Amino acid sequence: MRLKTIKKLCCPLDKQDLTLQIIAQDLDENILEGMLTCSQCQRKYPIIHGVPIMSPDEYRQTALEQPVIDRWENALSNAQTHLLNH
Numbered sequence: 001m002r003l004k005t006i007k008k009l010c011c012p013l014d015k016q017d018l019t020l021q022i023i024a025q026d027l028d029e030n031i032l033e034g035m036l037t038c039s040q041c042q043r044k045y046p047i048i049h050g051v052p053i054m055s056p057d058e059y060r061q062t063a064l065e066q067p068v069i070d071r072w073e074n075a076l077s078n079a080q081t082h083l084l085n086h
């Protein structure tokens, strides 16, 4: 998903701004992997294969997300955090 499009996203729960950590992007500023974090409720929405996972809690598949997030652990601790203001 393009960075421009991601900047328009907000937390689906409380509509607050998100912060973005970029793990992988291509030359066209498409974010392939990254982590969105809500500034309000601190929920985390991973971007996996270019798709932000922003389903409500009851539809989240933590078992599928967690291995990816574990793999990102190092990258996330080194990644810059971008605040996405609207």
Ligand SMILES: [Zn+2]
Pocket (backbone or CB within 6 Å): 011, 012, 013, 014, 015, 016, 038, 039, 040, 041, 042, 043
């Ligand atoms: Zn939130």
